[in-house]
Amino acid sequence: MHDLETLQNGGYKGEEVTSLKLTCPLDTFPLDIFDLGATVVRLDLSGTGLSSLPSAFGTKLPSLKIAFFSQCRFTTFPAELAHCPRLEMVAFRGNCMAHVPENALPPRLRWLILTDNKLQTLPRSIGACARLQKCMLAGNQLETLPQEMQACKKLGLLRLSSNKFNSIPEWLFEMPELAFLSLAGNPCSSRPLASPDSALSSKHGGTRIGSLARVAWSDLEVQETLGQGASGVILKGLWRTDSTTTLEVAIKLFKGALTSDGTPLDEMAACIAAGQHENIIDVLGQIQGHPDEANGSFQGGLVMQLIPPHYSTLGLPPSMDTCTRDTYPLDAVLSFEKALRILADVAAAAAHLHSKGLAHGDLYAHNVLASGEGHALLGDFGAATVHNRVTSSRFEQLEVLAFAHLIEDMLALVPRDGRSEQIVRLYDMHQRASAADVSSRPCFKEIASELGSLRGKPSLRAN
Known part of the structure; x- marks a missing residue:
């Protein structure tokens, strides 16, 4: 965190500041930030109340890659960001933003956070954001997405919960890299909680x-x-x-x-x-x-x-660099038997969920707990969608790609010490589960059955 007075007095000059964060109330953008512009890669002005940017913003901050303006007062997405040559991540959560002008989005955008605003539409020019991977739009007033967004072929994660979608754009189910989709709280997917009056006895009391x-x-x-x-x-x-x-x-x-x-x-x-x-x-x-x-x-x-203490989180959340892919400790390693059991357990959990008309929406290693023996538990339903009113099989085929990512991650943690036939079969499963033709991907029931067959071999007993 930095101090505005020190900034205005030139106290940070010569320090080659790469990350700058101010939290004090701001009526206008502090032009003194431009004095550090050559080196600033990350700028965080969240919570300052800022509502506009100066016209020279893009040219004065040529190295900027990450910009946070959450909990501010921007009612319109600032078009000045389109002139930032390296800007990849932008956050405007909770701004009461109602409008994103055409051609206002940065050309190298990978990660867009517009959660909790008042947007009714998105600009057609979002289709020009060819590098867009993560798009957070929960808590707006969107009823549809622009057709041009189909051109965002790299899109891997899309949050549309708590909007006003009466139907899901069909082209979403054809996006080749979309693996994490949430649509809860929309007319097309809402499922109300049961009435408190429908009380039944509980095996745990109450x-x-x-x-x-x-x-x-x-x-x-x-x-x-x-x-x-x-x-x-x-x-x-x-x-x-x-x-x-x-x-x-x-x-x-x-x-x-x-x-x-x-x-x-x-x-x-x-x-x-x-x-x-x-x-x-x-x-x-x-x-x-x-x-x-x-x-x-x-x-x-x-x-x-309560999960016993011998269970631990399988992975770490994505970083700003990996964007939509989990990270792992540098020293992480798994035996092939443990990796296979984890995959089989997660596939079984996913098959169960989709049989109930439910997509997890966040099928990541960082939402999986695993024991030393490899027994896995899937948790965190914050992005889940009850999709019993939408095309369930197509929803499942998107989530199968998330499982393909998990297969790839697990294989990367397994030492290459034999078991070539089984590893080849897992690579083949990964290839089928990540097929660009979404409709050709296997369902979780098929995946779970195949993994169960692999685990049934004597040499693959869990240790």
């Missing part, structure tokens, strides 16, 4: 909403923080199910009404639709009676299965 238990906050004891993600914080706790029984559980408290992927209500609806499976993190209940409900600040919460 009452159930549809197939999800209602858990009183007073019956929970929070112990420690386990982690947090885009949608909320995960806590370890105890659930007193009755006067004599207490369960160790994980408690998820949502951060806000809208994430980059969708809303807490849509995530809870997806959890209901998912049901139970041995390779999915089990959601036990929905929290009721939280103290913050009284003032309206409580965004919802879930009680979930």
